[in-house]
Amino acid sequence: MSEGTQPARPADELELDTRTDSDADFASPRSFLTLDKSGGASERTVGGAASPSSSGLGSGYRSGEDSLPDAQPGSAHSLESNRQPTGDADAASRGQTEMLRRALSNAEASSSPRSEDGRDPSSRSWRAQPKHVFILSSAGKPIFTRHGDENALAGLMAVAQALVSFLKDRGDQLISARAGKHQLVVLERGPLLLVAASMLGEPIQVLSLHLELLHGQIVSILTRAFERRFQRDPGFDARTLLGGTSSVLKALLHTCETDPSSLMQAFAALPLPAAIRHAALVPLHAAVKAAGAVFGVLLAGNLVVALAQSRANPLHPLDLLLLTNFVTANGSFRQSESFSPVCLPRFNSSGFLHAYINYIHEDADLCMVLLAAQPDAFFRLSEAGQQLTAELQAAGAIQAVCEAAAGQEGGGRLRLQSVPASAGGGEFGQASLLHFVYKYPSRSQFVSPAFHAPLDNPSDQQSIMQAYSHAQAILFRHAEDGPQLGLPPHRTCFERGSKCCLLAYVGAEYEIYAAFHCLMDKAAAARTCHRLCVWLKSRQNDLFAAI
Amino acid sequence: MAARKRTLLKVIILGDSGVGKTSLMNQYVNKKFSSQYKATIGADFLTKEVQVEDRSVTMQIWDTAGQERFQSLGVAFYRGADCCVLVYDVNAQKTFENLETWRDEFLIQANPNDPDNFPFVVLGNKVDFEGGKNRQVVEKRAKQWCAQKGGIPYFETSAKEDINVDAAFQCIAKNALKNETEEEMYIPDTVDMNAQSAPKRRTGCC
Ligand SMILES: Nc1nc2c(ncn2[C@@H]2O[C@H](COP(=O)(O)OP(=O)(O)O)[C@@H](O)[C@H]2O)c(=O)[nH]1
Numbered sequence: 030m031s032e033g034t035q036p037a038r039p040a041d042e043l044e045l046d047t048r049t050d051s052d053a054d055f056a057s058p059r060s061f062l063t064l065d066k067s068g069g070a071s072e073r074t075v076g077g078a079a080s081p082s083s084s085g086l087g088s089g090y091r092s093g094e095d096s097l098p099d100a101q102p103g104s105a106h107s108l109e110s111n112r113q114p115t116g117d118a119d120a121a122s123r124g125q126t127e128m129l130r131r132a133l134s135n136a137e138a139s140s141s142p143r144s145e146d147g148r149d150p151s152s153r154s155w156r157a158q159p160k161h162v163f164i165l166s167s168a169g170k171p172i173f174t175r176h177g178d179e180n181a182l183a184g185l186m187a188v189a190q191a192l193v194s195f196l197k198d199r200g201d202q203l204i205s206a207r208a209g210k211h212q213l214v215v216l217e218r219g220p221l222l223l224v225a226a227s228m229l230g231e232p233i234q235v236l237s238l239h240l241e242l243l244h245g246q247i248v249s250i251l252t253r254a255f256e257r258r259f260q261r262d263p264g265f266d267a268r269t270l271l272g273g274t275s276s277v278l279k280a281l282l283h284t285c286e287t288d289p290s291s292l293m294q295a296f297a298a299l300p301l302p303a304a305i306r307h308a309a310l311v312p313l314h315a316a317v318k319a320a321g322a323v324f325g326v327l328l329a330g331n332l333v334v335a336l337a338q339s340r341a342n343p344l345h346p347l348d349l350l351l352l353t354n355f356v357t358a359n360g361s362f363r364q365s366e367s368f369s370p371v372c373l374p375r376f377n378s379s380g381f382l383h384a385y386i387n388y389i390h391e392d393a394d395l396c397m398v399l400l401a402a403q404p405d406a407f408f409r410l411s412e413a414g415q416q417l418t419a420e421l422q423a424a425g426a427i428q429a430v431c432e433a434a435a436g437q438e439g440g441g442r443l444r445l446q447s448v449p450a451s452a453g454g455g456e457f458g459q460a461s462l463l464h465f466v467y468k469y470p471s472r473s474q475f476v477s478p479a480f481h482a483p484l485d486n487p488s489d490q491q492s493i494m495q496a497y498s499h500a501q502a503i504l505f506r507h508a509e510d511g512p513q514l515g516l517p518p519h520r521t522c523f524e525r526g527s528k529c530c531l532l533a534y535v536g537a538e539y540e541i542y543a544a545f546h547c548l549m550d551k552a553a554a555a556r557t558c559h560r561l562c563v564w565l566k567s568r569q570n571d572l573f574a575a576i
Numbered sequence: 577m578a579a580r581k582r583t584l585l586k587v588i589i590l591g592d593s594g595v596g597k598t599s600l601m602n603q604y605v606n607k608k609f610s611s612q613y614k615a616t617i618g619a620d621f622l623t624k625e626v627q628v629e630d631r632s633v634t635m636q637i638w639d640t641a642g643q644e645r646f647q648s649l650g651v652a653f654y655r656g657a658d659c660c661v662l663v664y665d666v667n668a669q670k671t672f673e674n675l676e677t678w679r680d681e682f683l684i685q686a687n688p689n690d691p692d693n694f695p696f697v698v699l700g701n702k703v704d705f706e707g708g709k710n711r712q713v714v715e716k717r718a719k720q721w722c723a724q725k726g727g728i729p730y731f732e733t734s735a736k737e738d739i740n741v742d743a744a745f746q747c748i749a750k751n752a753l754k755n756e757t758e759e760e761m762y763i764p765d766t767v768d769m770n771a772q773s774a775p776k777r778r779t780g781c782c
């Protein structure tokens with residue numbers, strides 16, 4: 030597709046969902062709405078007016094033929110219906126429906142600033158992105174886009190806003206819709222709309238969890254106090270407050286796709302001899318206490334070395350995920366000891382804590398984070414931090430963490446090579462396991478090996494993550510309405526996919542998700558998986574942090 | 577101060593059906609004019625990047641339909657607008673008289689913080705039509721109305737002949753920028769640990 034001119038689009042793209050052979054890409058903003066053509070079947074809405082005729086946008090004009098009276102060459106395909114409104118009562122509603130279709134067709138033409146630098150939303154590379162995520166305000170103003178430039182997508186954002194407000198007027202709340210290969214999920218949080226459009230195949234719950242986390246990350250940067258700004262001025266441009274933090278949001282999305290922590294709602298510890306971890310935890314606790322801090326955590330990359338928290342205020346694993354991402358995605362924290370306000374949304378979304386962040390060892394990415402509730406706590410925390418560093422040094426903990434993490438593939442994560450062959454491990458070519466996640470819910474932790482050959486590229490890793498998320502969705506399907514009490518009705522799940530076969534099992538003390546080579550048979554997978562769990566349990570004290 | 581933010585302006589175009597709202601927008605953004613009439617149903621969105629003084633600004637233009645039956649587009653459309661463009665046809669008296677209604681409609685729906693100083697721009701369109709022979713609203717009358725409303729900038733335009741279109745939108749961008757609220761300090765509270773420790777305190781959001 031050439032830049033600079035409006036490309037002519039093949040006619041078969043006009044009807045996205047109605048043809049199975051067409052490459053329905055939502056990235057043509059129009060197909061944002063084409064989702065409605067599929068009608069109620071693949072679209073889920075919730076809310077008041079859920080009568081069959083209002084269950085989606087589609088029903089109103091599904092039979093309407095598309096006409097193209099004034100389509101400009103290759104650009105604004107009009108999607109106006111030939112049918113004329115028949116009655117007044119119907120007309121307003123149909124008018125809005127038409128409006129949306131029309132808006133989409135125009136947004137397609139308009140949202141491309143015809144720039145040469147790859148920001149053009151109609152560019153092939155932009156469209157080819159497997160997953161788009163946008164954030165916009167309830168006035169339809171762009172705040173964030175994962176790919177491209179959010180200003181260039183203003184037309185698309187306006188459409189998304191129109192779509193959501195349209196459904197809201199009808200008492201519906203759009204949760205998700207299918208547009209060809211894309212799964213679309215919209216989440217409304219206060220004055221923000223978060224939209225995900227993914228071709229990766231995640232279950233809807235997983236996409237909305239990603240959006241929830243993204244919202245949580247914004248709250249971690251601003252607290253929810255920014256909502257008051259929107260109340261006073263709905264046209265407020267939130268980018269003025271978020272300036273420069275889009276890399277943090279992008280890093281979070283990357284983590285969500287390639288790291289099990291969001292899916293498992295748990296954190297991963299750096300594997301360490303238990304005695305060493307204890308030697309790190311004791312001075313960490315002491316530092317938290319001495320400085321009157323609320324939490325303290327030692328990180329090696331995004332793995333937890335030790336975590337100090339009080340029983341009254343345990344750190345939620347998703348808060349820890351947001352905090353870890355906030356710290357690791359901010360390059361400036363590496364430069365010198367830092368003091369930054371940060372909000373932990375699960376802990377308290379309306380106020381800041383103040384984080385003292387200090388990298389103890391560059392190569393191992395070893396970093397201390399001490400969180401206090403006083404804006405003037407810097408010197409106290411800094412002093413406690415120095416003491417902590419000295420004690421870690423004396424106890425040999427820094428040395429041990431470096432040995433475990435620095436220069437290690439996967440930043441010190443468990444490696445499949447070190448898992449016994451009988452438990453599915455071994456060198457590349459011998460291991461029957463491709464990857465696994467072992468979750469230990471009572472400690473909010475999981476252990477998972479580093480990705481390595483043959484899972485070298487991100488898309489293979491994403492496929493494995495998808496397999497986990499599907500297995501989890503199957504096992505916990507009934508837990509959607511609330512927290513799971515006891516064990517799910519289905520405790521095992523075995524799925525054979527094109528990339529791997531996956532065995533998942535929910536036990537009384539743990540959950541295991543094990544990805545094997547495609548040809549593994551089920552009984553063998555079960556035997557191996559059992560031995561793997563036994564082996565992991567025997568190493569439990571080294572693999573998991575005390576909390 | 578941090579690097580100047582890139583500004584996005586939400587601009588709403590209102591006016592009776594057929595006065596040339598969509599044509600003006602198309603002329604401005606796409607440099608195109610079609611004499612074929614086709615009612616806008618609901619709303620269209622176009623965006624354009626403009627330079628205002630030394631700032632690069634993206635205009636997000638929301639073109640609305642004039643038809644009675646589609647009028648209630650809902651608060652959502654007007655929410656957070658930075659400028660409202662009122663368009664009439666200089667060859668149709670009625671469309672001029674309706675400006676008052678459009679202005680009121682906007683102020684009610686958008687409910688801006690400072691309605692008296694909210695930036696409007698008025699465009700008298702189709703000045704080219706039949707060489708101005710059938711003109712029903714004279715420039716003086718229009719300017720008078722604009723003056724009454726607190727000095728709304730006024731432009732006589734032709735979407736067809738591309739007269740004054742750029743100038744009008746340049747003014748729209750400039751006035752919308754004036755609407756920018758001053759940046760205030762953003763200082764949220766710090767967690768109060770005394771309140772936090774109380775067991776039922778849970779303000780989690782996700
Ligand atoms: N002669 C002339 N015709 C115009 C002009 N602007 C719009 N029109 C015509 O007026 C009709 C209505 O225009 P349109 O942009 O659809 O009006 P809208 O309903 O306000 O959006 C169309 O047939 C246009 O071609 C203009 O400046 N001069």
Ligand SMILES: [Mg+2]
Pocket residue numbers: 597598599614615616639640641
């Ligand atoms: Mg129109």
